[in-house]
Amino acid sequence: MSLFDRLDARLGLMIAVLAALPLAAALIAQYVFGLAPCPLCVWQRWPYLAALVLGAAAWALGWRSGWLAAAAALCFAASAGVGVFHAGVEEGLWQGLETCTGAGTPGDLDALRSQVLGTQPARCDQVPFAFLGLSIAGWNVVYGGFAAMLALTLAVRSTGRRSR
Numbered sequence: 001m002s003l004f005d006r007l008d009a010r011l012g013l014m015i016a017v018l019a020a021l022p023l024a025a026a027l028i029a030q031y032v033f034g035l036a037p038c039p040l041c042v043w044q045r046w047p048y049l050a051a052l053v054l055g056a057a058a059w060a061l062g063w064r065s066g067w068l069a070a071a072a073a074l075c076f077a078a079s080a081g082v083g084v085f086h087a088g089v090e091e092g093l094w095q096g097l098e099t100c101t102g103a104g105t106p107g108d109l110d111a112l113r114s115q116v117l118g119t120q121p122a123r124c125d126q127v128p129f130a131f132l133g134l135s136i137a138g139w140n141v142v143y144g145g146f147a148a149m150l151a152l153t154l155a156v157r158s159t160g161r162r163s164r
Contacts, residue, residue: 011065011154015055015072018147019048022079022140029136035129038122039100040086044079044140051075069155073148080144086137090127100124 026045029035037045051072058068089096100123122128127135134142 010059011069011158012055012058012060012062014154015068015151016052016059017055018076018150019051019055019072022143023048023052029129035136036122038086038124039097040082040089040124041122041136044082044086044137044144047075047079047082047144066155066158069151069158073151073155076144076148076151078144080141080148083137083140083144086124087135087141089124090135090137092125096124 023045026037026041030037054068054071054075058065085094086096088094129136131139
């Protein structure tokens with residue numbers, strides 16, 4: 001039995017684990033190491049959460065489908081896509097969101113108070129932590145891309161095996 005056959009046999013569990021790992025890392029960085037997420041950091045978490053729910057449901061119900069793996073691949077690719085945008089903002093390649101780059105002025109008194117008191121969210125255009133020359137957003141691109149390719153490979157193999 002090949003590695004891909006073993007992964008396909010536990011497809012829902014594999015998708016859930018692949019989605020849970022970056023979520024766990026993000027929550028550890030946030031709550032253990034005090035690394036506040038910017039809005040784009042939070043956006044990168046949502047597709048992983050969707051893939052986690054999808055994978056957990058598939059695992060619980062015993063689903064093994066190429067469509068399940070394809071949906072997970074789309075979730076992983078979506079997170080990687082947001083990561084590309086975020087990494088580009090960090091590197092100054094393009095303008096980020098007004099809500100997290102400090103480019104805009106507060107729209108109300110509460111927002112102004114938060115900005116003055118320093119309680120505004122983390123900035124998307126600053127790299128709070130880098131490892132081997134890549135920011136967290138950059139590593140998300142690598143991980144999300146890898147996870148998407150793995151899930152897509154399983155989707156193609158699963159669909160091809162059923163059509164024979």
